[in-house]
Amino acid sequence: MRRRTLLASVLAAAGAAGLAACGADDTSGASGASDGAASDGGASGGGVLDTVTVKGAFGAEPTVTFDAPLSFSAPEAKIITPGDGEAIAEGDALGMHTAYIDATSGEVLQSSWQGAPAEFLAVSVESNGQEAVSFLTTATVGSRIAMLGQVTDSQGKSYQVVQVSDIVSKALPRATGTPQPTPADQPQFTLAENGAPQLSGTPTTPAPSTTVATVTIQGEGEQTAEGDTLAMHYTGWKLSDGSQFDSSWDRGEPFSFTLGQNQVIQGWDVPLTGKTVGSQVLLVIPPAEAYGEAGQSQSELAGETLIFVADILGAVKAPAA
Known part of the structure; x- marks a missing residue:
């Protein structure tokens, strides 16, 4: 990411x-x-x-x-x-x-x-x-x-x-809350014992024109808002062949960023706003809202539609004025 x-x-x-x-x-x-x-x-x-x-x-x-x-x-x-x-x-x-x-x-x-x-x-x-x-x-x-x-x-x-x-x-160690069904037309995945996601074979989902965000676990924490610093666990795959390209789970530590500050790709910044801490979100992100046709700093992801399963583990709001 x-x-x-x-x-x-x-x-x-x-x-x-x-x-x-x-x-x-x-x-x-x-x-x-x-x-x-x-x-x-x-x-x-x-x-x-x-x-x-x-x-x-x-x-x-x-x-x-x-x-x-x-x-x-x-x-x-x-x-x-x-x-x-x-x-x-x-x-x-x-x-x-x-x-x-x-x-x-x-x-x-x-x-x-x-x-x-x-x-x-x-x-x-x-x-x-x-x-x-x-x-x-x-x-x-x-x-x-x-x-x-x-x-x-x-x-x-x-x-x-x-x-x-x-x-x-x-931060939570993994998403926790009420499981939600994954629509049949979206990429399917399973969770390991520790919560790490694994894609279920090569996806057949059509590439969307805009990011599709599906809550697969509904957390019970506070809602995220622009300016919050989030802690996330995630794994990302290419929609084209189902190959994994990145995972915070593999690194053993959550990833953090400030929401709405253009620190991450657009397909994260916008859809993760207004979600609740503890939630898990399945994201399918077209190139225009990921790394573009040229790939920006990620040339191996140029032109790729991306799949993420992202757990919202924590949110820190700005101090009160």
């Missing part, structure tokens, strides 16, 4: 997803603080976060102060405010609002509270390292956390940053 690169992260050891969602074609023993300042424990860098003050209620834009430039030689991570929500385990995907502050200048580089997208962070050793997993699994949904690390923007410029994130939700 194509997604435009905004700012890419190298903050793996600190557990940060990045200054914004990365392109996809592509610490231990933390404790809370009672006064809104960074607390003791849970650090690998010698307690530099003790000099950082974070104020503000969970869900509201944090006020982060420190004497700049803030110097550190290793990532750190701490829980600022413990949450009272679900426990976090390896393999989860966390919906977060995040502010990134330049450690050198003290200026905000990017913030969900100032119009930047929310993000989903995979609690995964492969993506974010063992230190991040060890730290994040000490937190719970509803926690505010702070981290120190380094990020690199899309032009290759690196920044040392203070990251403050509110963990607002945890």
